[in-house]
Amino acid sequence: MTDPEAIASVLARYCHGLDDRDLDTLAAITTDDLVTRHGDWFRTAGRDQWLAVLATPNPRLVATQHVVSNVLVDVDVEGDGLTARGRASMQALHVGRAEDGSTFAASGWASYRLEFRRDPITPDGWRIAAIDVEHLWDDPGVAVIFDV
DSSP: OOOOHHHHHHHHHHHHHHHHHHHHHHHHHHEEEEEEEEEETTTEEHHHHHHHHHHHHHTEEEEEEEEEEEEEEEEEETTTTEEEEEEEEOOOOOEOTTTTEEEEEEEEEEEEEEEEOOOOTTOEEEEEEEEEEEEEEOOOHHHHHTTT
């Protein structure tokens, strides 16, 4: 598997980890010093802080499906070959629960800008070191689900 293919696989595992709420998978594919920015919604510094945000129950969120496409990866071949940058288009479908108990769907579109690192000593492979989510457009229901 080439480095760009391996990185695209990490990004796919990231999306599945979000959708499955699989914190173990998300921990395994991110660096300890992970930095995230989700538009104006929130920022985190460190994998533990980010996982704590994800672990916080949200009674308004029933399910999600994150889909990425147009994945571009640039591995730093001029340097040590242990860092890479990526960009991807993302669409997320969120199923929310209204106050009356009914459910509704709300979509969001974003651009992911990512940084990846590879540890040359361990066989862990590529991991996400930074995620910058630029929200391009969200259905009004997304703000209801995430209280933003």
